[in-house]
Amino acid sequence: ATNKLLLLPGDGIGVEVLAEVRRLLALIEQKGILSFEIDEDLVGGAAYDAHGVAITDAAMAKAKAADAILFGAVGGPKWDGVAYDARPEAGLLRLRKDLELFANLRPAICYPALADASALKRELVDGLDIVIVRELTGGVYFGSPKEITDLGNGQKRAVDTQVYETYEIERIAKVAFELARVRSGRVTSAEKRNVMKSGLLWNQVVTATHKQGYEDVKLDHMLADALGMQLVRAPKQFDVIVTDNLFGDILSDVASMLTGSLGMLPSASLGAEDAATGKRKALYEPVHGSAPDIAGKGLANPIAMIASLAMALKYSFGKPEVAAVLDRAIAAVLDDGLRTGDIWTDGMTRVGTSEMGDAVLKK
């Protein structure tokens, strides 16, 4: 079977960090590990400059046909004046919406060599490796009514509505259980069933889904506020955490600070499984943006992008062992003391984007 991969470098350092991934893809092919059918297109400001839109219909068609998309980053001050619908970020939003990428995976990995850069004490985070699975297309960010009304007496009323239906909870729970199977086999589900009806349904549906063939995975439930506390107290107790859009937004930002730098963090956004092929739509991207302040200078840290490739190998291309090799290569170059500017500390060897890419490639 061919592995269809779409590269969308985007803008700024997106282009620079994706260049390092191209070299790794070439190595993977050269070693006969996987063969890819690689396509490429413009997104964000680059697409706007060429076509007047943040992503073309032709690029969307390629995205729909791809087994996985590797996305760099979009945006920059150059496009500040562009109309709302054509702004660079609209390209990413259209991809998420049209491909229905409902599951957002945000790993928090703390490489031992960087443990001192964490917001927590070294012993709490050294070797940390957890993934937060955030529901991305439902919940309070999208439910209606969503409005501010004027009550006429100098008072206003704001309403947001949290809505979840069974199928939305079931499909995200399945993503979490399947992820846990290629990790260490544990899922913690977080909600507020004590005060929210949507939390109660979340708890019931996750529990019922677990019984439909996922009982090899160990499932725990925790109230979301308590989980937030545990995430800072003893984060290594977790493996996969599954939660709704709002709690996932907050908890994944908290988790990211356990690890060090923005330049280290990968992410994945997964869609529904295709009934015929069993494959799911997937977009992999670093958490960081296009970093206009350092763009074009060869200074960007490519590790978040490289770790995003590792996620693609693990979750889209069925090669967790190759992903593990990549993760070990990243850890090894950090152990050797190589640091881009964002993670540099006294005594370490300062390197640029391509030197960091070279070092990972060699390992």
Ligand code: NAI
């Ligand atoms: P940013 O993530 O681009 O940069 C924040 C800071 O972190 C900057 O000082 C930057 O130099 C540094 N940084 C980020 N990634 C780095 C890396 N790999 N290596 C070394 N240093 C790194 O966020 P910012 O500045 O808020 O946004 C810049 C542009 O990126 C904006 O146009 C924003 O809309 C866009 N953006 C795009 C995202 C995406 O494409 N998914 C996500 C976040 C922001």
Ligand code: MG
């Ligand atoms: Mg956020």
